[in-house]
Amino acid sequence: MIEIAYDRCDRCGCCVSVCRSNALLLAERLSVDHSRCISCGLCVRVCPFGALRMAESGTPESAAARAGHAEGAEKSYDVLVVGGGPAGAMAAYHAAAGGLRVGIVDRNERVGVPVRCGEAVGVTALAEQTAIDPAWVLAPLRGTTMVSPSGIEVLIDRMAEGYVVRRDIMDAQLVQRAVERGAAYHPRVTIVSASPAAGGHECAGARGERFRATCLVLADGVESRLARQLGWATALAAEDISSCAFAHVSHPRVPVDRMEMHYGSTVAPRGYAWVFPRGQGAANVGVGVLGTHGAPGRALECLHAFVKRRFGGDAQLAGIHCGGVPVGRWSKRLVREGAMLVGDAARQVDPLTGGGITHAMHAGTLAGKAAVQAFQGGTFRPERLRQYERSWAAGPGKALLRTYALKRMVIGLDDATLDRIARRITARRRSSLGLAGICVAAFGRRPLLLLKALMVYW
Ligand SMILES: Cc1cc2nc3c(=O)[nH]c(=O)nc-3n(C[C@H](O)[C@H](O)[C@H](O)COP(=O)(O)OP(=O)(O)OC[C@H]3O[C@@H](n4cnc5c(N)ncnc54)[C@H](O)[C@@H]3O)c2cc1C
Numbered sequence: 001m002i003e004i005a006y007d008r009c010d011r012c013g014c015c016v017s018v019c020r021s022n023a024l025l026l027a028e029r030l031s032v033d034h035s036r037c038i039s040c041g042l043c044v045r046v047c048p049f050g051a052l053r054m055a056e057s058g059t060p061e062s063a064a065a066r067a068g069h070a071e072g073a074e075k076s077y078d079v080l081v082v083g084g085g086p087a088g089a090m091a092a093y094h095a096a097a098g099g100l101r102v103g104i105v106d107r108n109e110r111v112g113v114p115v116r117c118g119e120a121v122g123v124t125a126l127a128e129q130t131a132i133d134p135a136w137v138l139a140p141l142r143g144t145t146m147v148s149p150s151g152i153e154v155l156i157d158r159m160a161e162g163y164v165v166r167r168d169i170m171d172a173q174l175v176q177r178a179v180e181r182g183a184a185y186h187p188r189v190t191i192v193s194a195s196p197a198a199g200g201h202e203c204a205g206a207r208g209e210r211f212r213a214t215c216l217v218l219a220d221g222v223e224s225r226l227a228r229q230l231g232w233a234t235a236l237a238a239e240d241i242s243s244c245a246f247a248h249v250s251h252p253r254v255p256v257d258r259m260e261m262h263y264g265s266t267v268a269p270r271g272y273a274w275v276f277p278r279g280q281g282a283a284n285v286g287v288g289v290l291g292t293h294g295a296p297g298r299a300l301e302c303l304h305a306f307v308k309r310r311f312g313g314d315a316q317l318a319g320i321h322c323g324g325v326p327v328g329r330w331s332k333r334l335v336r337e338g339a340m341l342v343g344d345a346a347r348q349v350d351p352l353t354g355g356g357i358t359h360a361m362h363a364g365t366l367a368g369k370a371a372v373q374a375f376q377g378g379t380f381r382p383e384r385l386r387q388y389e390r391s392w393a394a395g396p397g398k399a400l401l402r403t404y405a406l407k408r409m410v411i412g413l414d415d416a417t418l419d420r421i422a423r424r425i426t427a428r429r430r431s432s433l434g435l436a437g438i439c440v441a442a443f444g445r446r447p448l449l450l451l452k453a454l455m456v457y458w
Pocket residue numbers: 082083084085086087088105106107108111112116117118119120121189190191192219220221222223244245246286322323324325342343344345349354355356357358360
């Protein structure tokens with residue numbers, strides 16, 4: 001059975017995201033339903049802080065004992081959005097703007113807190129989804145430095161401009177914008193069950209709260225636990241989750257307006273370490289380790305080792321947290337029987353970089369608009385929700401599947417190969433490389449791979 005060290009658990013949900021038997025529940029704290037647990041141990045392996053372990057025996061805690069009860073009146077909505085992150089907030093905004101009665105619930109008091117994100121985002125992609133408030137912007141990003149296992153730096157300057165943003169402010173404001181359009185926000189509500197009911201779905205909260213909705217939007221992030229209750233197979237395989245630990249680092253050698261991505265089997269097994277500048281000598285620094293190469297607490301160990309290696313022993317770390325990023329393919333099915341899956345819950349993340357903010361927002365926008373279409377004419381027509389699935393598949397979904405194909409090509413490259421590629425790139429030109437240049441340098445001697453890589457993007 002699984003034992004939890006609560007003093008180490010950061011409530012990131014990595015363990016929940018890989019749990020096939022839905023035995024883990026993250027409400028005010030993490031709990032295990034031992035009657036469901038199959039002791040596969042995957043949750044233990046992917047925990048970035050090493051808060052879980054397999055134990056011989058213990059006293060099983062029943063789901064009822066964990067939940068507590070504070071029954072209230074049932075709340076009824078046209079659309080209930082579970083999760084107030086970027087995906088849920090955008091879905092709620094567009095559904096409410098279209099005149100629907102919308103509720104959003106989130107387990108936390110304040111959405112986006114603690115921040116579980118590197119907070120890097122493309123300016124154009126963000127501006128396409130919403131009006132950017134200058135209060136969100138911490139620092140501009142004008143280039144990327146990729147660092148090979150042995151320390152060879154590859155400078156990429158021809159890239160779209162980016163920002164490092166403050167997710168705590170941005171996420172709260174996105175929910176606020178939905179509320180201003182008429183959505184009702186219910187903080188500190190953890191939905192523990194969702195089930196089909198006559199004319200829609202019924203949802204229950206951990207403290208006995210009850211909701212009924214004609215249309216359900218599941219935006220509950222990487223855990224995607226509720227989707228499993230409705231028949232989606234969203235449990236992540238070890239190769240599809242990046243287990244991350246990250247912190248704010250202050251040091252004079254923090255870059256000003258460039259991102260850094262460091263690769264190598266020691267730095268970040270099958271993942272990468274990032275340095276994203278926040279301005280004023282500070283940066284978001286983190287490490288992601290692929291689940292297949294995970295071990296209890298490995299991401300945290302890698303973070304400390306990386307910070308020491310990159311900045312020396314005098315770097316100051318604050319706000320150490322952990323999180324999980326889905327890095328596989330997005331969920332094939334996004335809609336079923338009056339319910340839609342959006343954002344990390346639908347695995348709509350760039351599998352190569354782990355970037356998911358604007359994809360989540362885009363998916364939320366499409367889902368919210370599809371809900372409005374489905375309610376048009378006074379009767380709910382669930383088949384119209386499929387428009388969300390179609391638009392996603394034809395647009396960003398298509399691009400992400402190509403990126404996934406590229407990821408499959410590069411994920412297994414060993415340190416020596418990565419170094420060789422970096423050497424080849426820097427021998428050609430030291431700067432102003434675009435992605436095409438990188439592909440040519442990386443795969444130039446293997447025409448078939450080069451063709452495949454170029455097809456991914458062009
Ligand atoms: C370490 C790390 C670094 C990252 N860095 C970047 C980056 O630099 N750039 C980028 O673009 N992306 C990054 N991402 C990915 C990005 O954070 C996500 O893709 C994005 O937040 C997805 O938005 P979402 O709304 O789908 O999910 P989330 O933002 O995770 O929101 C889900 C919400 O659902 C709530 N919730 C969950 N379960 C329940 C429940 N049962 N009941 C009620 N509420 C519930 C949670 O409290 C949460 O507020 C990173 C992720 C991690 C973990």
